[in-house]
Every structure is written in C-alpha cells, then in structure tokens.
Amino acid sequence: MSEEKEHRLAIARSLVESIEKGDDSETNMLVEKMAKFHELSLFRELGKLTREMHDELNNFSFESSSGVLSNSEMVDAKGRLNYVIKLTENSVNKTLNFVEVGLPLAAEMKDKSGLIHEKWQVFHRGEMSNDDFKKLGDETNEYLGWSTVQAEKIRENFSNILVSQDFQDLTGQVIRRVINLVQDIENKMIDLIIISDPRVKKEDFTKNSTVDSKANGPRIPDCDSHGDRVSCQDDVDDLLSRLGF
C-alpha cells in the first residue's frame, strides 16, 4: 500500500475511534485533517498537469522546425494565427493585383479585335475600297503581332495568380500545428476535470461542442442548415423573402 494510502487509513481509523468515543472536537479536527490531505494531493496533481501544459505552450513557442515559421512573429499560437491572417491577406491582395492588371489587358484585346472584325464585315459586304482594304491588311497584320504579345502578358498574369494560391498550403501547415496544440491542451483540461471529480469519466466528453455566440463566423461547409444556422445563399434569400424583403 502506498505511503499516501497508509496515512489516509491512519486518519480514518482515528476518525472512527473518535466518533465511537463521542469526542466531537476530535472528530471535527480529524475530518478537517482528512479534507486537507485530500486537498494537498489534488493540489499536487493539478500542479503537475499545469506545469505540463505550461511546458507544452513554451515548447510550442520555441519550436521552429519549418522555414514557414522563421518569421520572428511566429512565437506562439496567437502569433501563428495572426501570421495566417496576414499571409492570406497578402496573398489575396497579390492575386487581386494580378487580376486588376489582367482584366484591362483582356478588355483591350477584345476592343481592338472587335474594331478590326467590324472592318472585315464591311469588306465582306463588298463596301470597302481597295485602298482601305490594303490598310486593313496592314492593320490586321499589326494587330496579330500585338495580340500575341498581349496574350503572353495575360498568360503570365494567370501563372502568377496560380502560384499565389500557395498560401493555402503554407497556412494549412501552420493551422494544423495549432490544432494539435489545442487538442493537447483540451486533453489536459479533461485530465484536470477528471482529477478534481473522480465520478467523471473520459467517455463523458464527446466531440460535439456548443457555441453560444451569435456571431458564428464564416459558414464552415460541414454545417447543414439546422437550428439557428442558415447554410447557403438560397436559404438566406428564402428566409429574407419570408421576412418581407
């Protein structure tokens, strides 16, 4: 039997004795002693778990096994998630920049080819003079050269947009690590709860968690329309029209 159990048993035996003797003050003293002893061992377990959690958070801070984390801001879970916000913002801005350059390029191409095409319709209707036709030939030739260069610029823009989508991979790796940390801490908290109330079992903790806040953030694809949540634009429009919009 462990030293702790022996100690407890000793107190318990004295307690029984004092109750049988009818010694109230001795009984109360022993009940308090037993409670304090229980508190102490609980305290020790709590302290151990808290230290483990603390160490884990510290290790998370200093861990830097990936080049993605070499930025000095990436020192803890909050830093990492802020990094995700920053990186996704930068990537979206980069992509939008390429789109803003590319759209006018395509529009210009459409306008120029439209004009030349119109002129060819005039020619097909037999309404064009020989001089104008000669000019049209030169114009068309020039346009084809120009549009080859223009199309290459558009293609390069698309290629840049393609590469800019790499943020999903980079942020995904960072988020995974934070998820692991959250899971570990969650497990430790469950351990803490179990220690403080031995009636509670690990099986009592299911995967579902309720979120009470009214602002639930962006729709996460796994959630269907149920309860308070409306899941897609059609449902939103439906609800709005029922409300009279």
Added chain:
Amino acid sequence: MNKDMKILIVDDFSTMRRIIKNLMHDLGFNNTSEADDGKTALPLLQSGNFDFLITDWNMPGMTGIDLLKAVRSDPRLAKLPVLMVTAEAKREQIIEAAQAGVNGYVVKPFNAAALKEKIDKIFERINAN
C-alpha cells in the same frame, strides 16, 4: 529533357499539387500524376516507370526525405531525378536532403521562374553526366 516524361507530384495539400501540376503543364510537361503522401507514392514509383519525382517534405504517413531515401535505396529507382519543393528551409534539412541524393531543392513560397530554373538545372546536370 523530354516533354513527355512521366512526372509524379507528391504533396499532402491538394492545392499545392494542383499548382505544381499546372505549372508543369504550362512548361509543356503534360504527363503528370499525383500522390498525397510518401506512403502512397512509393508503390506508384515502383510500378510506374516515372522519369521525375517532385515531392514535399512534411507529410503525415511517409515524409519526403524518407521517400527520397527509399527511392535511392531501391536499385530500380536509385537513378530517378528528385526535386524537393518544401517549406522546410533549415540548413540541416537541406544538407540532409543533399546527402540523401536529392537533385534539386525549391523552398516555398516559390515562383514559376524558380521552379523552371531548378528543373532545367537538374536535367542539364543529368545530361552532362
């Protein structure tokens, strides 16, 4: 470097596989296949007659470095050109990859030009030997 060469792209993030696939197609290499982990990639390589392997490092089942080592120690695959494309950029890792016989190492985030340059370099060196 033949534009028909069979390329295997390995990364656990499908978006990254898709980006690399599109970049390769843009360079004229249309014969691409994909795997989501070193573990699924190895049997594909062993039965597939691939000419080029592009792989990430961090993958849950078998990492890229372990895949590389497995490739180099398989007599049928030992000569396969391997390019690592990864966010891992610590000196020890790059050294480990080099010592394990990687042919090229591209760090994420990368741009199209860097990828093309590394691929050209790999095959230049191979053809020179």
